[in-house]
Amino acid sequence: MKKTILLVLICCFVGSSFAIAQNDAATIYFKDGTKLQGLAKLINGDQVKFKNFKGDKAQKYHFDNLEQVVINDKEKPSTYIYLETREGYFNVVRELEIGAVNLYVLEQTGYSAPMFVGGVNGQMNMAHGNYYDIKNLYVRRGVNGEITHLGSNQLFSKNFKNEASAYFSDCPVLVEKIINKEYKKKHIRDIVNFYNLKCNEQHVLILKK
Secondary structure, three states: OHHHHHHHHHHHHHHHHHHOOOOEEEEEEEOOOOEEEEEEEEEOOOEEEEEOOOOOOOEEEEHHHEEEEEEOOOOOOEEEEEEEEEOOEEEEEEEEEOOOEEEEEEEEEEEOOOEEEEOHHHOEEEEOOOEEEEEEEEEEEOOOOOOEEEEEOOOOOOOHHHHHHHHOOOOHHHHHHHHOOOOOHHHHHHHHHHHHHHHOHHHHHHHHO
């Protein structure tokens, strides 16, 4: 029994330590216009842990008080904002494309909890938790437009071709590319970029005024 408990604790520790990224160079922007530069990482799904220099005591900030957080955690700096992905539910999302249509991704990674399964002679065996990497895609027209979920990388998700064709229906040339599978879900950044550059010049001009 003690060995079983120990194994469970080890699995939970490995999963949680893997899910929390290391500190990276970052700038956090507050809603009052101030900003801080230092080292940061996202924690708990809706907070950022920040310190000015390595070795300093870290301080936590909730995204309720932040305009955005820019972290050098990818090949290019990533911008994270707090977005109401559906009514009453806010999530920290990463901005992928900004323009007449904005593209965001909600990334959720980690390990599912280990579980016990039945074995021979009534013996219970522990099955390790599985690693998951879920990416939900959201789009929004302009700054205050309605948030639309275009699907995710999960097996049972929305029909991306139908959802994207409906969303970009005001650009027939783009819809044709989506229907003909020239553009697929994995090309979502290209789709939004194509729309912003070639499909909706009138909206782009309005946003620039």
